[in-house]
Amino acid sequence: xxQLVESGGGLVQPGRSLRLSCTASGFTFGDYxxxxxxxxxxKGLEWVGFIRSKAYGGTTDYGASVKGxxxxxxxxxKTIAYLQMNSLKTEDTAVYYCIRGAGANVLRYWGQGTxxxxxx
Amino acid sequence: xxxxxxxxxxxxxxxxxxxxxxxxxxxxxxxxxxxYQQKPGKAPKLLIYETSGLxxxxxxRFSGSGSGTxxxxxxxxxxxxxxxxxxxxxxxxxxGTFGQGTKLEIK
Numbered sequence: 721x722x723q724l725v726e727s728g729g730g731l732v733q734p735g736r737s738l739r740l741s742c743t744a745s746g747f748t749f750g751d752y753x754x755x756x757x758x759x760x761x762x763k764g765l766e767w768v769g770f771i772r773s774k775a776y777g778g779t780t781d782y783g784a785s786v787k788g789x790x791x792x793x794x795x796x797x798k799t800i801a802y803l804q805m806n807s808l809k810t811e812d813t814a815v816y817y818c819i820r821g822a823g824a825n826v827l828r829y830w831g832q833g834t835x836x837x838x839x840x
Numbered sequence: 841x842x843x844x845x846x847x848x849x850x851x852x853x854x855x856x857x858x859x860x861x862x863x864x865x866x867x868x869x870x871x872x873x874x875x876y877q878q879k880p881g882k883a884p885k886l887l888i889y890e891t892s893g894l895x896x897x898x899x900x901r902f903s904g905s906g907s908g909t910x911x912x913x914x915x916x917x918x919x920x921x922x923x924x925x926x927x928x929x930x931x932x933x934x935x936g937t938f939g940q941g942t943k944l945e946i947k
Contacts, residue, residue: 755936765884765927765938781934817883823936826874827929828895830883 722746722829724818729834732808740803742818742831749799750774753822756792756803758814759833766814768792770822771801786812808838842866842930846939852947857918861942863928865909872932875904875913878941879924887926888913918944 728740742754755770769782771792780792791804801818815833843866853859863873871891876884886895888904891911901916915922923946928939 757936764940765929767935767937770934783935822934824872824931824934825936826886826889826931827876827884827936828886828889830885833883 722820724820724829724831726816726818726831726834729816729836731837731839733840734808734810734838736808737804737806738808738836739805740816740818740834740836742801742803744799744801744818744820747820749794750796752820753825754792754794754801755819755822755827756801756816757819757827758812758816760811760814763814767823768803768816772822805836808836810838812836813838841935842869842933842937844928844930844937844939846926846928846942848942849940850943850945852945853918854947855918855920859915859918859944861913861926861928861944863906863911863913863939865911865930868908869930869932871907872930873904873906873911874929874931875902876927876929876938877922877924878927884927 723745725743732738753772756768767783769792771780789807793802817833818831819827820829845864873891875888878884887898892904903914925941925943927941
């Protein structure tokens with residue numbers, strides 16, 4: 721059974737950093753791209769970014785609103801994907817979801833989400 | 841970037857009703873369109889992929905259709921468990937843009 725478990729969310733002040741983790745199980749992690757989407761309270765779903773599998777270079781792409789501030793990485797040996805968030809803004813407040821695959825795939829497997837609140 | 845526009849934003853209906861939600865893409869996405877259901881506090885759940893493919897375990901009262909830039913999700917006979925928010929998503933590009941959502945409410 722595919723499982724994705726996010727962790728690392730919480731309350732953080734504007735301008736600070738936070739790192740989210742997504743621990744995967746039930747599939748060959750290294751074979752898949754991994755994505756992050758987010759959902760602000762009461763709003764829709766926004767693409768944050770994704771990381772390709774090593775077979776496709778392990779490269780990353782990001783949405784315009786987070787590019788230059790957020791970094792996605794992966795540790796295939798630990799089956800964990802990371803989302804490093806720097807220079808956080810109040811508008812980054814959202815539930816962050818880890819998803820198997822890229823936005824150019826059907827998004828069948830989602831984590832439960834982790835809430836990040838950016839506030840002073 | 842491809843924009844996805846859903847209508848209506850809110851839909852009030854009763855158990856047993858037939859309802860349709862529409863989704864329009866700002867450019868052609870061929871058939872790369874999925875539909876998701878989301879309940880409060882939960883992650884979205886995949887219902888339909890590639891415009892009309894029913895995901896495993898999804899009841900047959902859900903169906904999808906369309907092509908190019910115009911798509912729709914139909915629920916043939918609403919059940920109490922169907923009251924939720926529905927999102928369309930294009931996956932022609934890796935940004936995987938979602939529509940803004942349609943909240944299906946009990947009338």
